[in-house]
Amino acid sequence: MDPLRQSPSPSSSRASSPRTLPCEMLGYVGIEAVLDQLKIKAMKMGFEFNIMVVGQSGLGKSTMVNTLFKSKMWKSTMPGLGVPTPQTLQLQSVTHVIEESGVKLKLTVTDTPGFGDQINNDKCWDPILGYINEQYEQYLQEEILITRQRHIPDTRVHCCVYFVPPTGHCLRPLDIEFLQRLCRTVNVVPVIARADSLTIEEREAFRHRIQENLKTHGIEVYPQKCFDEDINDKILNSKIRERIPFAVVGADREHIVNGRCVLGRKTKWGIIEVENMAHCEFPLLRDLLIRSHLQDLKDITHNVHYENYRIFRLNESHVLPRGPGWVNLAPAPASVPAPAGPQATPGPPKVGWWAKDNSDEEC
């Protein structure tokens, strides 16, 4: 498990509990060196991050991933070339290890070609939900073993970036259906894709309408309001929430602008610079996903979404009573798909372990 993982419940306060009194220190002890120790351990082990990109074909998902991580994760294709869109939704994952200043990141990107491309897109979100729950299931199975691995490989989806087509009107029924179902299972970050077809005013109006739509339909996207731990978090996250969904443009070609070499798209009327805040909001997305909230995304996935899944599964198998640990993100859906997987009740040796836990609870 993550060495930097915080305590399980998000409602635990970091302030000292009433029973321990703060004590005055008379000299330098060296406690702060624990941070360095943590850092060294983290660098040795490396980090994992799993991101999923969802959206219709041609919205620039592969290009965006390449731009985010400044490497050719996917071969982005021009319209017309490349593989034709598949008839049914298929999920494709690719894993790369990228390194920066000694920090290793094992990055897994899951793409969803064929989403929303058919004539009848009913239930096109089922394979995606199934995949996400499968990853939770795999982790759960590893976790409930008697002899667990030291470091359970984490394939759970930490963040799902949803690409909204730049119609300029409002969210489409497909977007709403998908977001409603997914925001309860995974951290969802919606973005306005290919935003270079909207002027600044159009973007603002579109963003405003999307925010209203999200509120009307009860869709809580990342960063969720209920997980702001203290006032600093609230302020920071409120600023982000005002700008969600970000209007982004992706590019993997470089051009020379004013003597600098920038990533951008060159058209006959100008060059759109991807990292220029006046042109698009890609830097905001990159900062959110990588520079400031990467660890938070993983924490929320582990502490909230995974725990919810775990409690649901254990309730299903009637092993654990519904207790104070349940975190309710939104009204419980009637249609959360029961994941098809290994048997619900663990085998004989494992039952012993659970029974012991149960008796502890009852005491």
Add this chain to the structure above:
Amino acid sequence: MDKEYVGFATLPNQLHRKSVKKGFDFTLMVAGESGLGKSTLINSLFLTNLYEDRQVPEARARLTQTLTIECRGVEIEEGGIKVKLTLVDTPGFGDSVDCSDCWLPVVRFIEQQFEQYLRDESGLNRKNIQDSRVHCCLYFISPFGRGLRPLDVAFLRAVHEKVNIIPVIGKADALMPKETQALKQKIREQLQEEEINIYQFPDCDSDEDEDFKRQDAEMKESIPFAVVGSCEVVRDGGTRPVRGRCYSWGTVEVENPHHCDFLNLRRMLVQTHLQDLKEVTHDLLYEGYRARCLQSLARPGARDRASRSKLSRQSATEIPLPMLPLADTEKLIREKDEELRRMQEMLEKMQAQMQQSQAQGEQSDAL
């Protein structure tokens, strides 16, 4: 010389005067997913604000929306010539999660117009036949896809034998030049593969001047048209004001042929091929519908067709078409054929006269 001059060289002028008096009517249909810039383009094309009181429906309303057909009429006048333009809009197309058969209302609408015309034509009072047939359908393709989507293919296959289709790539300012070329190529290939018949531009005559031929060839090359629409006038860095879209990295000029194909589309639709679109609708598509309709009447299983047409009848006429005895319909067909033949002969004569007078005129100029 005067003895040999009869005077019907003025026929073209007479025709011109009559048409100007009568005015033109043209029905244009726009179809495509919402958010591709259809309304903006129509406003830009005809420089009117046809969609002034338009309200984009909210997402909640869209969840239960089915495809509706909306007609708007506007009279435009330019240089003394009146055009009565009817716009047929298809809001709700491609919006829902399940779009199966969402093109059926559109097909029904087009056929209804043909049916109405057939009735009027076969009726007793033919003085003021209103031609509400759809003369042209502008189909908007998304610039963000990888060519035609399954929904696009399904719609085009359902209507290509019933209406002139002009495929258009909307919001083309989202694409770089290379991407535009690749997308156009892909769409052309797909149209050929799926055997969809879009409107074919007639080849220009060999005696047209080079400039016109070049323009014509350019226009044919740029199908499907990659368009950008705008009704706002922006100042492009201090130069003259142009219609365009102002971004922070530059300004797209709608009427700049290097930026998009808007000029080509406008020229084609309004300036050069308006009449041809109407003629193809009348001579090819409508006649095809009519032949199918009458053939099915001649067969014994025509009862249910009769009852269906009766139900869709809106205004009242004396005799509904299917009750006409066969002999009368035969006569009608023969009459119409005769009329067509006569008109064709007249047209050929007029063209010959025009060419002659042009040649004469050049001779006198040289002298």
